[in-house]
Amino acid sequence: MSHSPLYLELRTRLLALIRTGELPAGSRLPAERLLAERFETTRVTLRQALGQLESEGCIYRSNRRGWFVSPARLVYEPVRDYSFTRYVTAQGRVPRTEVLGFEEMQAEERVATSLSLPVGAPVYRLKRRRYLDNRLVLVETIWLNARFLPGLEKYRFDQSLWQVFGEVYDIELVHKQITITPTALIGEEVAALEVTSGCPGLHITRISKTAAGETIEYDEEYWLHDVLTIALSTSSYG
Amino acid sequence: MSHSPLYLELRTRLLALIRTGELPAGSRLPAERLLAERFETTRVTLRQALGQLESEGCIYRSNRRGWFVSPARLVYEPVRDYSFTRYVTAQGRVPRTEVLGFEEMQAEERVATSLSLPVGAPVYRLKRRRYLDNRLVLVETIWLNARFLPGLEKYRFDQSLWQVFGEVYDIELVHKQITITPTALIGEEVAALEVTSGCPGLHITRISKTAAGETIEYDEEYWLHDVLTIALSTSSYG
DNA sequence: CCAGTTTATTGGTATAGACCAGAAATCTAA
DNA sequence: TTAGATTTCTGGTCTATACCAATAAACTGG
Structure with a gap:
């Protein structure tokens, strides 16, 4: 021994x-x-x-x-949850969102592929940071297909985007493709999250489509790894 | 700078x-x-x-x-994939399973809760290790509701359990509740996976039920974190 | 040729001390 | 009273070294 x-x-x-x-x-x-x-x-x-x-x-x-x-982990159900603000509040925690930037630009290759667009197509890019009980826990970059969201720059981005989609554009996103990869945070993300390089993190990507199959949103999130537990509840008949 | x-x-x-x-x-x-x-x-x-x-x-x-x-990550789709052997093979990799132990025992509290059984109810416990291209990547403990699986000890456990369920017991598990928590490996898991303490890992639990809502299986998996990317593809109407 | 033993190599653990850079608290002058 | 400068405290980085424990390679005697 x-x-x-x-x-x-x-x-x-x-x-x-x-x-x-x-x-x-x-x-x-x-x-x-x-x-x-x-x-x-x-x-x-x-x-x-x-x-x-x-x-x-x-x-x-x-x-x-x-x-x-570390406080207790937040439970995140990617299949069901669509509003950070809502599921954080529902768990008795305090959310906060900070907008780092919003601009219209041309889709580079990775973004174009994810949004099923040709390279160079017009997209919006939104960068945000999110806090949980005043702790910075997440940085995300969202690319949006500009064609479906004309005039989006007029709206506020410190609240749920999906709410704007529904109320203003009558767009409902029902299909999601999600990937979750445990990794370490480096480079840009380290700076944005104000952590030390190599800090363990989660890389989550999400592609969201309408019922008609139109790809509206491509999202890249970097989470601090100790913040989340991911929960899934599924039924499959085959 | x-x-x-x-x-x-x-x-x-x-x-x-x-x-x-x-x-x-x-x-x-x-x-x-x-x-x-x-x-x-x-x-x-x-x-x-x-x-x-x-x-x-x-x-x-x-x-x-x-x-x-590290080799390329394995893509794991918890919603769809049910057989390690199958989805590993499908990705051109070589799976291997090693049975560490199988026994009948009485459910302790956590297991009983997960299986919706009273404490002390008869359950089977199966411990396995799994290899990916000859690298030890996963250790799992599976608890099974013994009532639904009489004589299970007669079968081989180095292959897909779900196949046995279907072919022998006519049981199909269609509902799953899954949690995924990034953490570090310590204690028992460190020994079983032959890694150094504090090695980053993923803790995945799964509760599986039949269409009738009978809870058959409770599974606890510890993965090395660099092995997996988790993928989900979902549709929600509501 | 093989099994058992010895040796060398490798990563794992631990010490002691130094200096740097950012954050917070304190001090100081307007 | 307050804005700005200074000091202190904190974690972040790095060196140099030592010994331990498990593994793998080399050796040795049957």
């Missing part, structure tokens, strides 16, 4: 502090140097334990401000 | 070796000490770069044997 490595012991002791409520959800952990001293180890080893808990989704870091205890 | 940290530069250089085909999918990376020397840095910093690529799912490690380039 080989004994457990020190950093896993530290992980267990830290987790105990969280489970007992000594460090409640959302609270800040003591400084790394303090913890290292208290546990009689070095910062390097302590950080290994912290990284472990981060990977598990128990704690997260806010850029140079410290480590925090 | 602040310059990029060294470990991210190393990450980029390593990634270049992979992208150019100098290190093809499945191949082993040079030893850490060699790479550290070649890049004129220390093992500590080099390992930071390797950890980065591991989080992204570009490379993986095999216990004390070295680092390897």
Whole structure:
């Protein structure tokens, strides 16, 4: 029986502090140097334990401000949920949306393919960041087929897009193709989410179509990995 | 403009070796000490770069044997796919299943709840490991409502369970409730998957029912995170 | 030729210390 | 009182080194 490595012991002791409520959800952990001293180890080893808990989704870091205890995960049902604001509110949490940019442009290849358009076709691009209980958890880029949404720039984008589709354009999106890939956040997304490079994340893409099969929306989302649990409930008859 | 940290530069250089085909999918990376020397840095910093690529799912490690380039991700469609063997084969990959144990037992609380049974009801428990192109990628525990599957112990478990359900018991599972949670692998799962603790993973649970609403199966799967992309294609009218 | 033992190699864990850069708190002068 | 400068605190990055444990390769005796 080989004994457990020190950093896993530290992980267990830290987790105990969280489970007992000594460090409640959302609270800040003591400084790394303090913890290292208290546990009689070095910062390097302590950080290994912290990284472990981060990977598990128990704690997260806010850029140079410290480590925090992760709150309960949000349940996301991609098949059913279409409004971030709505399903966040329904779970007793507080959503917030920040618009980073909106512009009309020409579809590049990847976007064109996803929207079933020729390269260079007119599309809108909307970039947003979303907060959960004031924590930045998601950055998304949405490309829209401009042909179906004339004058879209007149509307507000800090609320549900799908609501605008329905109320203004009488468009209902009933078909979705979704992919979910666990990965690490790098580059642009790191900057937008204000996290450290390599932070574990989820890459979710969504293509949405009308009942007639017209592709309206292509969405790319990058989530912090500890925020979500994905739930699906399906029936298949074949 | 602040310059990029060294470990991210190393990450980029390593990634270049992979992208150019100098290190093809499945191949082993040079030893850490060699790479550290070649890049004129220390093992500590080099390992930071390797950890980065591991989080992204570009490379993986095999216990004390070295680092390897991750092959392309497997596409898993939980709504449609029911046989690991089948969807792996369909994607031109080679599946393998290893049975770790099968026994009849009494349902503990979590299992009982999931199977809509009283605590202590008779259930079967099946533990399996699954390989993708000879790489161990998944460990699963399946609990089954014994009442619907008398004499199940007589059958082979290294193939599709659902096939047995259909052919022997005339049971077709059409309703599924699935949850997907990105996390890190620890404890039991680490041992079963022969990885290092804290290795990023996916926790997938599935509850399957017949058309009549009888809950037959409760499944808990732990996947290595770099193996999968999850795909969903849904239509909702309402 | 083979099975068992030894050795070398590899990643895994851990220490000790240094400096940097961003964020927050404090201080200071208008 | 407040806007701006300064200091302090925090995590982020990096070096250099050491030893451990599992694996794989080499060796050795039957």
